[in-house]
Amino acid sequence: MKRAISLAAMLLILSIAALADIARPQPSPKDASKRTIDTMLMIRLDHQAKDAVLKIPKSQIRQLRAQLDEMDSSERDTAAVTTGINRTQTIVSGSFLSLALVFGGIWFARSGNNASKTGKALAIVTILACAGSAATFVLANAGPPTEARSITGKMFTPAVHMYGFGSGRIRLETSTDSESIELIVPDPKPAPGGEE
Amino acid sequence: MQEIRRAQPSLSTAQIFFVAFVAVCALLALGVGSFPLQMSIATIFLFAGIHNFMEFRYFAARMPLRWGRSRTYYSIGIGGVIVLAAAYFSLYCLSGNWLWSLDSWGALTASWNTALVLWIGLLFYLRGNQRPKSDWSWAFPAAFLFAALAWMSPLYWSLSLVYLHPFLAMWFLERQIRRTKPEWLHAYHLCLASIPVFLLLLWVTLANQPNLPEDTDLFWRITQHSGSQILPGISSRLLVATHVFLETIHYAVWILLIPLVDFRAIPWKLGEIPLFSNKSGFPKLVLAALCLSGLIVAVLWGGFAIDYTTTRDLYFAFAMAHVLAEFPFLIKML
Numbered sequence: 153m154k155r156a157i158s159l160a161a162m163l164l165i166l167s168i169a170a171l172a173d174i175a176r177p178q179p180s181p182k183d184a185s186k187r188t189i190d191t192m193l194m195i196r197l198d199h200q201a202k203d204a205v206l207k208i209p210k211s212q213i214r215q216l217r218a219q220l221d222e223m224d225s226s227e228r229d230t231a232a233v234t235t236g237i238n239r240t241q242t243i244v245s246g247s248f249l250s251l252a253l254v255f256g257g258i259w260f261a262r263s264g265n266n267a268s269k270t271g272k273a274l275a276i277v278t279i280l281a282c283a284g285s286a287a288t289f290v291l292a293n294a295g296p297p298t299e300a301r302s303i304t305g306k307m308f309t310p311a312v313h314m315y316g317f318g319s320g321r322i323r324l325e326t327s328t329d330s331e332s333i334e335l336i337v338p339d340p341k342p343a344p345g346g347e348e
Numbered sequence: 349m350q351e352i353r354r355a356q357p358s359l360s361t362a363q364i365f366f367v368a369f370v371a372v373c374a375l376l377a378l379g380v381g382s383f384p385l386q387m388s389i390a391t392i393f394l395f396a397g398i399h400n401f402m403e404f405r406y407f408a409a410r411m412p413l414r415w416g417r418s419r420t421y422y423s424i425g426i427g428g429v430i431v432l433a434a435a436y437f438s439l440y441c442l443s444g445n446w447l448w449s450l451d452s453w454g455a456l457t458a459s460w461n462t463a464l465v466l467w468i469g470l471l472f473y474l475r476g477n478q479r480p481k482s483d484w485s486w487a488f489p490a491a492f493l494f495a496a497l498a499w500m501s502p503l504y505w506s507l508s509l510v511y512l513h514p515f516l517a518m519w520f521l522e523r524q525i526r527r528t529k530p531e532w533l534h535a536y537h538l539c540l541a542s543i544p545v546f547l548l549l550l551w552v553t554l555a556n557q558p559n560l561p562e563d564t565d566l567f568w569r570i571t572q573h574s575g576s577q578i579l580p581g582i583s584s585r586l587l588v589a590t591h592v593f594l595e596t597i598h599y600a601v602w603i604l605l606i607p608l609v610d611f612r613a614i615p616w617k618l619g620e621i622p623l624f625s626n627k628s629g630f631p632k633l634v635l636a637a638l639c640l641s642g643l644i645v646a647v648l649w650g651g652f653a654i655d656y657t658t659t660r661d662l663y664f665a666f667a668m669a670h671v672l673a674e675f676p677f678l679i680k681m682l
Contacts, residue, residue, distance in 0.1 A: 244458070244462075248499060249493070249496040251489075251492040252496060255489040259485050259486050259488070263483060263486075275486055
């Protein structure tokens, strides 16, 4: 046992000696506050417009481009919070899930009368809970109503306010004749005799 | 002549324990709900180091002199702690390495998480083999299932470890009470049942509160640690308060409650440590390890006083070792 403890202690000490390095300091949140441009936004409802258009003044695009260069170093941290699943993750998690099902099935079939009813019930509940959680990821993404999925004048109606957000297709343009950002929102007139 | 006796209401020790626990939890919830950042800083400064010392002392007392038929179990348990802790610290130190892309970094973290769950699964299986008429081979499918989850959403997985770790101490205490103070078990279960109530109160109160300020590195790190970046839709005030509430209970369990129910865990009773008191033990080694642990506690206090932010970072990098060490001893108690 003495030998095992000595060996373990030596391994631990050596690993620290080999790898000890001062961790890279985390990016300061103060830096994030610098990456903003104070400007004005004008939202205009336009009966004639067919598409939503966001016009950004050229001068502000230049400022944004300059700040993009500065942000390069922090891209890694921003990306670190993305919750998407890449290919490797899908393959490995799928493999482990398959292994879990295979080993779980073998255990279930083998256990017979040996396993207690509580143990089996617990295992079934765990599997159902995990499957339920996975189903939530897949299904719990019901879209908002169409009014909140297109950028039109209807977005400003109280019926859409309850969702607290809206999204839709937009065209980005560079403008040279204005110093403020302008958002043109199509506002089609209701069809005559239509439901209001 | 008839004598009239007035019955004196007397509380049992279990009832006193329950009342004290709930009262302290109520005060704690009020404190962390009102001053989450300040409470986070204060509790880590005061208790983080000591609770590690107490854990080490407890594990030293539980470590048998001769491993006997548990040789495989302890070898894999302690070996796993050393390897996983060294790997974690290496990952922490190399996190700024420019050679590693984001994908490889994520894959390495997920691999470490996989190694952790497979190791825990193996420990459960080995423990099951030691128990009469037990088949704990369900540990493997469970471990594979958790490994799949760790790969599916590594960020949520890592965050769940942060929030679940405090409950390990409560589980330890439950097992210890079963052994040394069974008359407190019912009261303790009631104490455990009160924790979700306090958490619910905290969540209801803080759900709509604005986020905590992140204008200093320290504040930013505290909110990050609680998962504000991973759960941006939830008030960081709520997250930090929840984490500090659970972490403080965790500290209280190790520093106060476990020595209260198990006199073998009282720090100065070295005679209760088999590795120290037995003739064929290692008294010098145990004494040196305990002195070193005490010294580390003092150094931590000094470090916190000089540069709290850096010391906090380093502490949490090393602290993974104590999280890992809890598993073999906890599973052995099942």
